[in-house]
Amino acid sequence: MSSESDAASAVGSTSAGSSVSAGQPLTGVAVSPGRASGPVVRVAEALGEPAATPAPADPAAEAARIAPAAQAVAARLEKQAESASGEAETILITTAAMAADPALATQAEQLVKTQNLPASRAVYQAAEKFAEALAAAGGYMAERVRDIRDVRDRLVAELLGIDPPGVPELTSPSVLVARDLAPADTAGLDPAKVLALVTEEGGPTSHTAILARALGIPAVVAVRGLLALDAAALAVDGDAGTVAPADPAAPIVTATALGPVEWNGTGATADGHRVKVYGNVGSAADAQAAADAGAEGVGLFRTEFCYLDAPSEPSVEEQRKAYTAVLAPFRGKPVIVRTLDAGADKPLAFLSPEAEPNPALGVRGLRIAFDRPDVLDRQLEAIASAARDSGAEVSVMAPMVATAEEASWFADRVRAAGIARAGVMIEIPAAALTAREILDAVDFVSVGTNDLAQYTFAADRQLGAVAKLNDPWQPGLLRLLRFIGDAAKATGKPAGVCGEAAADPRLALVLAGLGLTSLSMNAPAVRAVGASLASVTLAECETIAAAALAATDPAAARAAAAR
Numbered sequence: 001m002s003s004e005s006d007a008a009s010a011v012g013s014t015s016a017g018s019s020v021s022a023g024q025p026l027t028g029v030a031v032s033p034g035r036a037s038g039p040v041v042r043v044a045e046a047l048g049e050p051a052a053t054p055a056p057a058d059p060a061a062e063a064a065r066i067a068p069a070a071q072a073v074a075a076r077l078e079k080q081a082e083s084a085s086g087e088a089e090t091i092l093i094t095t096a097a098m099a100a101d102p103a104l105a106t107q108a109e110q111l112v113k114t115q116n117l118p119a120s121r122a123v124y125q126a127a128e129k130f131a132e133a134l135a136a137a138g139g140y141m142a143e144r145v146r147d148i149r150d151v152r153d154r155l156v157a158e159l160l161g162i163d164p165p166g167v168p169e170l171t172s173p174s175v176l177v178a179r180d181l182a183p184a185d186t187a188g189l190d191p192a193k194v195l196a197l198v199t200e201e202g203g204p205t206s207h208t209a210i211l212a213r214a215l216g217i218p219a220v221v222a223v224r225g226l227l228a229l230d231a232a233a234l235a236v237d238g239d240a241g242t243v244a245p246a247d248p249a250a251p252i253v254t255a256t257a258l259g260p261v262e263w264n265g266t267g268a269t270a271d272g273h274r275v276k277v278y279g280n281v282g283s284a285a286d287a288q289a290a291a292d293a294g295a296e297g298v299g300l301f302r303t304e305f306c307y308l309d310a311p312s313e314p315s316v317e318e319q320r321k322a323y324t325a326v327l328a329p330f331r332g333k334p335v336i337v338r339t340l341d342a343g344a345d346k347p348l349a350f351l352s353p354e355a356e357p358n359p360a361l362g363v364r365g366l367r368i369a370f371d372r373p374d375v376l377d378r379q380l381e382a383i384a385s386a387a388r389d390s391g392a393e394v395s396v397m398a399p400m401v402a403t404a405e406e407a408s409w410f411a412d413r414v415r416a417a418g419i420a421r422a423g424v425m426i427e428i429p430a431a432a433l434t435a436r437e438i439l440d441a442v443d444f445v446s447v448g449t450n451d452l453a454q455y456t457f458a459a460d461r462q463l464g465a466v467a468k469l470n471d472p473w474q475p476g477l478l479r480l481l482r483f484i485g486d487a488a489k490a491t492g493k494p495a496g497v498c499g500e501a502a503a504d505p506r507l508a509l510v511l512a513g514l515g516l517t518s519l520s521m522n523a524p525a526v527r528a529v530g531a532s533l534a535s536v537t538l539a540e541c542e543t544i545a546a547a548a549l550a551a552t553d554p555a556a557a558r559a560a561a562a563r
């Protein structure tokens with residue numbers, strides 16, 4: 001941590017909130033608790049297509065600007081890489097190498113000379129040609145499309161003399177303001193210099209929310225009017241979901257509401273009531289990260305993440321290998337593998353349904369398997385083999401289940417494949433309301449709060465404009481969760497939560513109090529949730545849950561659950 005942010009934390013411990021609001025607050029969705037106030041740094045917007053005119057007066061001189069600009073971009077990225085580590089460092093080094101690659105500059109120079117284009121436009125067109133070729137190559141190459149476009153935008157910005165898109169290098173602790181943050185925006189982000197994250201768009205399951213919780217910094221998303229706000233400093237309240245102009249001359253303050261971060265690795269309340277803490281994974285790297293973070297197992301393996309760019313159905317053997325690699329770090333430990341959840345926000349090329357007017361309400365998840373049971377059976381065969389190969393204690397569950405009848409159909413197929421434990425996700429309100437009957441048909445359930453909120457509130461989970469409805473602290477959602485917790489208690493069968501709600505250390509206490517038996521989340525949240533559970537007794541969780549349930553809105557529920 002820098003000395004400046006050390007100073008910021010020291011100030012925060014005694015005077016948090018003292019510089020709050022010199023103006024009217026804006027409201028959004030609180031996604032990561034804590035308060036912070038400090039100078040604003042804006043994340044530059046994506047660049048549009050640069051103009052093809054005016055034609056340069058001296059094409060040779062215009063073309064000669066490209067190589068030095070590429071070198072300058074590469075040098076800046078290399079410098080950033082020096083102070084980064086891990087995956088961020090790798091991303092920055094790779095991007096720098098792409099910027100320095102003479103192939104792009106040479107192509108662009110040709111376009112300036114032959115088509116008399118401004119250098120910025122020539123770079124844009126040349127990069128698009130590379131991007132198209134990479135996309136056509138598919139697989140790993142296609143994943144590089146985003147990188148080449150990133151290099152393109154940096155180079156165009158350099159040539160136009162404007163700020164490059166993405167997060168600028170932070171020189172002192174700042175409140176980061178953006179339309180939304182993409183995963184690439186956050187590579188190289190120095191958490192010690194980010195006081196808070198605030199976005200105009202995004203929702204509780206957005207990348208910004210996940211990142212902020214992982215870093216333990218306050219965040220508010222879906223703040224309408226944020227980008228139009230002309231403020232040099234902001235006070236951010238990650239509990240109340242408010243953002244207000246602050247006095248830029250006032251000292252930087254921070255006060256996070258994070259609980260203790262020490263955790264002994266066994267998910268349980270202080271009086272020993274077990275609530276297992278699992279990891280959500282979609283790749284072998286995620287699985288390793290979850291194991292390293294101390295996850296007791298995997299509560300959600302999103303198998304579709306292995307095949308988002310697969311042009312055709314992977315063979316049983318290919319699937320076996322991919323799943324074994326993900327299961328490997330969890331030998332002897334529980335892992336819940338979810339069968340393909342294709343459709344809506346996660347289309348798979350080989351399982352695309354007919355074009356639908358409302359894909360989120362259409363043939364997705366398990367519904368695809370009703371038409372294509374052969375695909376499900378091949379996947380189950382691969383999962384059963386991977387379970388044997390890896391020695392993990394594998395259970396399988398289905399996504400998008402609406403009725404007990406569907407749950408029973410799925411469980412029969414899982415057992416026929418030689419897999420002992422079958423469960424389903426509860427992410428449709430009808431399934432929550434019939435949780436008891438569903439639990440009678442399967443061995444366990446796991447609640448997908450991301451989709452359960454989307455379907456309960458009829459609010460697209462990807463749309464910032466309706467993000468307030470998708471807040472997992474909404475009493476309407478909490479009451480459905482109580483229903484599921486009651487069904488788990490009545491049947492004595494496990495009911496976990498694997499949606500983003502499980503990653504909120506304070507909401508975790510409410511979930512435990514409602515009777516949910518395990519919580520599964522992205523690796524960075526594991527320790528904070530484990531520590532939060534360990535800090536209270538089950539009776540305290542029940543009191544907190546009752547208080548949150550009785551609230552009339554999410555802010556009141558959060559406040560009621562605060563201790």
Ligand SMILES: C=C(OP(=O)(O)O)C(=O)O
Pocket residue numbers: 300302341427447448449450451452498499500
């Ligand atoms: C965990 C869930 O599944 P996904 O986010 O993959 O749809 C959910 O819906 O909460």
Ligand SMILES: [Mg+2]
Pocket residue numbers: 399427448450451
């Ligand atoms: Mg879901």
